[in-house]
Amino acid sequence: FLVSFFFLVLFVSSIFVAKSMRFELFPGDDVRLVFLQIKGEVGTPLEESDVAIAKLEKMILSSLKPEELDQIRSKIGKFMDERSSKIGNHYGSIMIYLTPPDERERTTDEIINDLVKSSKPLVPKYEITVLKRQGGPPKGKAVEIELTGDSLDDLKLLSKKVQKILNETKGVVTSEIDFEEGKKQIIAKVDNSEARRLGVSTDLIAMELRKAFSGDSVTEIRESDEDIPIRVYLDKESRGSVKTLDKLFVLSPRGNRIRLNKVVKFVERPGAFVIRRKDRKRIISISASLDKKLATPNSITKALDPKLKELLDDYPSIAYNFGGENEDTKESMGALVKAGIISFICIFFVLVVMFNSIGQSLVIMSVIPMGLIGVILAFKIKGAVLSFMALLGVIALIGVVVNDSIVLVNFINKKREDLGNDMQAVIEACMGRFRPVILTSVTTVAGLLPVAHAGLFGGSVGDPFVKPMAFAFAYGLAFATVITLIFVPVNYLIYLKVLSFFRNLFSRKTDIEDDMDGGVLESEV
Template sequence: TLLAIVLATGLVVDDGIVVTENIFKKVEKGMNPIEASIKGSNEIFFAVISISVTLAAVFLPVIFLEGFVGRLFREFGVVLASAVLISAFVALTLTPMLNAYLMRPGKQERSKFYNFTEKYFVKMNTSYAESLRVFIDKKWWSFPILVACLIIIGVFFSLLKKETAPYDDRSYIGLSISGPEGASYDYMDAFMNELTELINDSIPEKKVSLVVTSPGFGSSSVNSGFVRIALVNPSERERTQHEIAADLTKWTKQYPNARVNVSESPTISVGRRGGMPIQYIIQAPNFQQLQEKIPEFMEEAGNDPTFSNTDLNLKFNKPEIYVTINREKAESLGVSVLDVAQTLQLSLSGQRFGYFLMNGKQYQVMGQFDKKDRAAPMDLTSMFVRNNEGLLIQLDNLVTTEEQSSPPQLYHNNRYMSATVSASLAPGKSISDGIDAMERIKEKVLGENFTTDLGGESRDFVESSSNTMFAFGLALLLIFLILAAQFESFIDPFIIILTVPMAVAGALFSLWLFGQTWNIFSQIGTVMLIGLVTKNGILIVEFANQLREQGMPKREAILQAAETRLRPILMTSLTIALGALPIAIALGAASTSRIGMGVVIIGGTMFSLVLTLFIIPAMYLMWSRDKKHRPEFDKPEIQLYE
């Protein structure tokens, strides 16, 4: 909501600017302020309604988006749409009234600033009019320019890095540590102490750190640990949070005793905290297929330059001994399977046999072989079992043993057996690069029986991209239908919609120029552009239609309309750009992630402004049709009778 209010400061004054500028022109020509307010606001009424309704309609798809994108931007859309509609009501009611009573009648007194700047504005108007006439004579230039805009969109969209949202510097880094399966607490504690020394020596920016060995909560085990590092404020350090995390990743790779994953807290997370940005879930009908292909997949992922670190939740590192009983031999020696199972359980499980009392206290009786007699796998075969005749038979005669590694835990996803491959990205790589790399490995390694899914931040990225693309298309369709109803034509709205590809081309070029990414904020900013830039086309086309209804030829009508509307178009475009400027220059803490939205709005608005002033008049001259006069809709003259 606060982000919406910041943007609204540049949007809500647009309608007032257009109405006031039109009224002021009429007063300059000698009209009474009250009459000028009535005629000026009536003349611009249709354009203001069209601008406001289209801008409010842009936020309708955003309001009804599903998933976390909808939850995040619902209030944003409601606030902006409400602000725009209220500003339109004020511009058509309160603004004309204030102009009528506050504007001085007759010739206006000119300030020194006005006298100094007006000559430049007049020169700008005449220069634009002359340039437009030259362009109109060669109006076919419009098509190559529009094609060039489409090419710019394709080129720069492929060049831009894509992610869910840029990481804000929150002065926080997390480390998760996993040791070898079966590692003792002492082993993990020694490694955590070694890691603590590294952090204390190498990160002077550290404010405080929390180091926990073998946490006993959640799904953690003895062979795990975590570190939480809080850094001093960004203004008090030279390195960014991301640079410190990258250095830690490089240093901890040199430790062979345990695996260390360094993570930053994502700007937007849905029901999770931290973790690697790439979560690629491999699904198979059975466990054997996963066991066969996972090592090959992990080898390919580890060798891929897109990733700096890879991990797998389905780890085949739990040592197990499979005991196979020779049933025929056991039967011939008078030993049952139950006898063998009970002997192993009583010897190794450490279960309670009973209790005994001594000195008034109760003690448990625990049965288990001494540690030296059960430390090695070969000790199993040295055990004895009693047969049905009471003789002791060595287990070595009855069983065979096989050592294997199995996963400590099995995972399921969408009712399939699954394994999640997690990866952190190499410097300069984005989430889209990581997902594409995983897809390439899938095509190379996995067969048709395997399916895949995404989790974590990767899933959020794909969901947000599909949702905002749907919102963009629906907003475009809604605006076209609304304008078609208002202009009673399909041609005029199509001419106005041509401003959108020019704006999107400017937005993508601006993102590339300033080193920003294609993320959820820049996507919503692009959806906003549809409503912001069609305003310029509406002002020109609507006024040209009015002049043609008064009998002016089409060429002269569009030339006069474009020249007359030049100043309000420039003023409204500048107010929109200046309103988004605080977002683009990231004023305030934790505002880095919103830079993309400000850059998109400013770049798209200013880029399309220059092209709109030439392309829209040229397209209007080529495509706009003569309006059919329908006398039945003419307003009847009011006759007064005594």
């Protein structure tokens, strides 16, 4: 019981250690394509964006060493997103192709940090953003905060406050607000009470404005077989002047000419370049790129959550949500947990059918969580980041660990039949199966270690997606093998004691019932 309790405490402790470790959905060590992008005010001429990109190109070529840079490509008027791209004269993108990580001294994040610091003074009128493209399945932005509400003014004000908090957070390289103010527009606000008093409706006001700026067909002339409409509207100079609005009149149903400025107040303000909605509410997203050595999406989310709750206390109509990689992580982990539960249930039913015993099936499966201890300890000692691929390695580890336990429990059952002594049967079964179990695990671990430690002694650094999976599989199996030879026999003996206890308990109850039945018969006689 003490041995089983010790391993249980060790497993619980490893879970707490895992919670304090950094987690990343997919490893980013293989990033070789980086987008350094600019975003100016809407309406910025394409020529200005071209000049800004040219300055950044010279800076990149002079800053990066020959062993770091492969090539660069520039696109004026285009802004790349995680899954799409945007077009506009105020956009610009530079695609930076880096050399493989094993051929340069600096990491991708170190290079990006230097480029961003050098870029901001060169193009102060533009907003600098960074997008890293890496292998593997597509995922959202490293950090993305979605603000939803009905008031666009509140959303704009709050998004700037959130961006400020984000920029002050350690590990954030660049940040971006996806809302862009468009060209200036004039809003016509109708004084409804005054309009009703003068007998002017909103429709009449709208029609008068449309006639003045878009034109209205007053008649047609016929030329050959074609009818040509005659449209009347203001000239180009008048249409471009705000003062023209004060000179317009609207004709009331009574035939009175009423100045528009008596019933309408004209307000000038910037418009929206793009309006996004989610669940019928306006949405503004604030995103950021990270230095993965200093912060992860999960750590940034934990740090920002209490600050955002405090900030939104003054804005009850606005809600927030963490999207991007954080949302992708939740979806992926949810799917992984479901798959794990289904696999556990399937393994359990197969074992029950094989051994015709629920207790022995539980003994075999008890070693599965123990393999996680070796994985967590190995990643903690190495200082590596836990990832989705590492957890896939743990799922693959289950099958091998269960196989070793099946072999051991099956051999213990045979020895019990031959010897009739439970303790001696367990000891001899462990001694007899020690070499096969060890050899099976050693050969598997030996085949995985070169993949898990690729690049340790020079050469290629290996695939960053396969390495975490191989690392988790190898060290999880190495630890689980030792656990199997200790933990499974101990649990098997506990299972036998519990089984014996309940057998004795039920046999006593049966004897007592028989004695009571006998006493009743004697009294009747």
